[in-house]
Amino acid sequence: MKPKYYITTPIYYVNGAPHIGHAYTSIAADVMARFKRLDGYDVFFLTGTDEHGQKVEQAAAAAGISPQAFTDKISADFKTMADAMAISYDDYIRTTEDRHKASTTELWKRIEKSGDLYLGHYEGWYAVRDEAFYDESELTKKPDGTFMAPSGAPVEWVREPSYFFKLSAFQDRLLKLYEENPDFIAPTSRRNEVMSFVRGGLLDLSVSRTTFNWGIPVPDAPGHVMYVWLDALNNYVTGCGFPDETASRWKYWPADVHFVGKDIIRFHAVYWPAFLMSAGLPLPKRVTSNGWWVVDGEKMSKSLGNVIEPRKLMETFGLDQIRYFLMREKPFGADGSISHQAIISRMNVELANDLGNLAQRSLSMVARNCGGALPASGPRTDDDTALLSSAAALPDLVRAHMERQTFHDALEEIWKVVRAANGYIDRQAPWALNKTDKVRMAHVLRVLADTVRVVATLLQPVMPGSMAKMLDQLGVPADARDFAALSKPLPDGTPLPAPQGVFPRYVEPAA
RNA sequence: GGCGGCGUAGCUCAGCGGUAGAGCAGGGGAAUCAUAAUCCCUUGGUCGGCGGUUCAAAUCCGUCCGCCGCUACCA
Numbered sequence: 001m002k003p004k005y006y007i008t009t010p011i012y013y014v015n016g017a018p019h020i021g022h023a024y025t026s027i028a029a030d031v032m033a034r035f036k037r038l039d040g041y042d043v044f045f046l047t048g049t050d051e052h053g054q055k056v057e058q059a060a061a062a063a064g065i066s067p068q069a070f071t072d073k074i075s076a077d078f079k080t081m082a083d084a085m086a087i088s089y090d091d092y093i094r095t096t097e098d099r100h101k102a103s104t105t106e107l108w109k110r111i112e113k114s115g116d117l118y119l120g121h122y123e124g125w126y127a128v129r130d131e132a133f134y135d136e137s138e139l140t141k142k143p144d145g146t147f148m149a150p151s152g153a154p155v156e157w158v159r160e161p162s163y164f165f166k167l168s169a170f171q172d173r174l175l176k177l178y179e180e181n182p183d184f185i186a187p188t189s190r191r192n193e194v195m196s197f198v199r200g201g202l203l204d205l206s207v208s209r210t211t212f213n214w215g216i217p218v219p220d221a222p223g224h225v226m227y228v229w230l231d232a233l234n235n236y237v238t239g240c241g242f243p244d245e246t247a248s249r250w251k252y253w254p255a256d257v258h259f260v261g262k263d264i265i266r267f268h269a270v271y272w273p274a275f276l277m278s279a280g281l282p283l284p285k286r287v288t289s290n291g292w293w294v295v296d297g298e299k300m301s302k303s304l305g306n307v308i309e310p311r312k313l314m315e316t317f318g319l320d321q322i323r324y325f326l327m328r329e330k331p332f333g334a335d336g337s338i339s340h341q342a343i344i345s346r347m348n349v350e351l352a353n354d355l356g357n358l359a360q361r362s363l364s365m366v367a368r369n370c371g372g373a374l375p376a377s378g379p380r381t382d383d384d385t386a387l388l389s390s391a392a393a394l395p396d397l398v399r400a401h402m403e404r405q406t407f408h409d410a411l412e413e414i415w416k417v418v419r420a421a422n423g424y425i426d427r428q429a430p431w432a433l434n435k436t437d438k439v440r441m442a443h444v445l446r447v448l449a450d451t452v453r454v455v456a457t458l459l460q461p462v463m464p465g466s467m468a469k470m471l472d473q474l475g476v477p478a479d480a481r482d483f484a485a486l487s488k489p490l491p492d493g494t495p496l497p498a499p500q501g502v503f504p505r506y507v508e509p510a511a
Numbered sequence: 512g513g514c515g516g517c518g519u520a521g522c523u524c525a526g527c528g529g530u531a532g533a534g535c536a537g538g539g540g541a542a543u544c545a546u547a548a549u550c551c552c553u554u555g556g557u558c559g560g561c562g563g564u565u566c567a568a569a570u571c572c573g574u575c576c577g578c579c580g581c582u583a584c585c586a
Binding site: 197227 | 513514515516523524533534535536541542543544545546548549550551579580581582583584585586
């Protein structure tokens, strides 16, 4: 039986259109999911939308439609986006679904039963627009005497009854979790921040609200709805069929990895495990967080007019090219910059010149000089062995990087082999052998075909469409494209279709 | 303020105790199978400053300068 692997993206808050940040996290999670499937795992990959909260309620009112109609529309937009980016999710969850309400109600009851909830009241300066409370020290006084949040939003003093979660009681258990599981939070810099935060002491968490209705009702507490994070985080458990622990999907819980943006690491690495501990449910194995993309050193913002839209990028450069760029250009956990020029450079230098051209020059010689059939292997020279060995070592190297989400390093390892193959073809010069030693030429071309096959197989998670084309051209059957199949050589004489360029060079349109 | 991180070639970064590295960009050459793609060679750095430990320091310690992150209920 295949080992299971459960992977999630955040569920995205439906207060705006999908942007590059959403695309990035989802693509990374998708790369991971596809990699695990090819590596022999029974993968469950969940994504979806987070649809409750006061802001949604108000935005819907402003739009003159019901909250449900409002979220239906935006959730559909996110789903369309996920499909357009080839996100291979197995389920798409929405927090407004009945299954999630049932699941979260049960989670609440379990936490309550553990004695970790109590009724108190919350008061403070509240900004409706930010859906957040602020400490008085954070506020600035305006000329008219009213106060303003750091975001510029107006605040008002509110006092409301609220249920609290005894987060303060979980400090030691959380620290123990981090210490015993050094891989629980990635990257390390975030782990240090989280540990430092928890060491500093934890306050109880307000987990219900009475000032709005668009949420899951607290059981037996009229007027209270659950506060957003308890509701939102629980989607990961809902997706596995909770509270039906006999559901076929329940085997997937706990998650093997939650992919999140660095802004929500604390919710996933502190609150979420505490909720689960209280409810007596197993904890996720890992929370891995990604950094931001900036444009020319500036954070993207509408006012600066430098917002990069994922749809536009895909239209201009192509989906696989963008997926490749995002995984290749910077370390996953770190911030990095994106620009038109940088995309073109990766695309033309690495995809078109290095890899696309390697496949094209190798396969066109097979087509022309080997009767369009895969040549047989021959006696290996040292040069042959060096290249084939580096290709054979690739799956383990890449796997190790994938486990740590060091995608850019995984791709660099693959590119070392691509560059080595270009060096090999120049040294062996099969075009010269064509005139002097056709037998050796055929053997050289087979070494190249085998090397490109390994590379293309390993790149499928990042560029599924393009690599499918490349593997077609290499004569690899559709059922022999997982990593295990690499140990089985392709049959000699496999007929190959006429090669066609997989990665065209990007040429700037004439102005 | 407290805690943590970073500062290495023009650019992005790796190295983290033993004679400075990669990719891109720049320069020269080779080849001509291929998407004018490829390959080889090469220019270029007092490894932020100053002290210290050591036979030996980008690499350990101290200090200074400059950037950045976290410091609670915001996706």
